[in-house]
Amino acid sequence: MLRSIPRTFAAINKPSAFAGLRYKHTLPALPYAYEALEPYISGEIMKIHHAKHHQTYVNNLNAAEEKLGSAFQGKNVDEEIAVQSAIKFNGGGHINHTLFWENLTPGHKEVPKPSGDLLKEIEKTWGSFDQFVSKFNTQTAAVQGSGWGWLGYNKEFKRLEIATTANQDPLKPTTGLIPLLGIDVWEHAYYLQYKNVRPDYLNAIWHVINWKTVTDRFTTAHK
DSSP states (O other), X not given: OOOSOOOOOOXXXXXXXXXXXXXXXXXXXXXXXXXXXXXXXXXXXXXXXXXXXXXXXXHHHHHHHHHHHHHHHTTOHHHHHHTHHHHHXXXXXXXXXXXXXXXXXXXXSSOOOOOHHHHHHXXXXXXXXXXXXXXXXXXXHTOOSXXXXXEEEETTTTEEEEEEEEXXXXXXXXXXXXXXXXXXXXXXXXXXXXXXXXXXXHHHHGGGBOHHHHHHHHHHHHO
């Protein structure tokens, strides 16, 4: 379960320019093989998505934080401000993808459903699980360009909400919602298999949703 941006205390224990205040971000390992989500998400997509795209976000986040640390030490406020967009984009990409991998699990022939309190809350909010999926897919398919579709929890009003974010904007800093389920709709997440037909990808991905992790997040957020 995603609790924070992963960090590593590597054997070399090499700190960044923040003089020991943080350690470098690393690519999280997947809890399943790249091919494990087939036929719904191909192994080729998963390998490129994880090892190339996510790794790039990690590398660029580390580089941006090094620049921020140097700017901080040098009291260069202009540079501190200039690097914020790179931290937001690459940090968001790191947070979002880490959650995304945890959202997935080897597939089922039939679309799995959540159970217990989460299912009751979904049915209370959207009428049925199928109506929730339909609403989620419609809103997420309509994302212009690149972005994410989310099931989030509004802690203030104690309710589930469907939301979308652009590019790599993370849900909580952007909307205040606690992320329970996130689906990547950047083309790199599906184009090799589904071409430009985003709705087909969205219909397929429900076969590999890990409702245990989503339910765990809901239980924590709901307290």
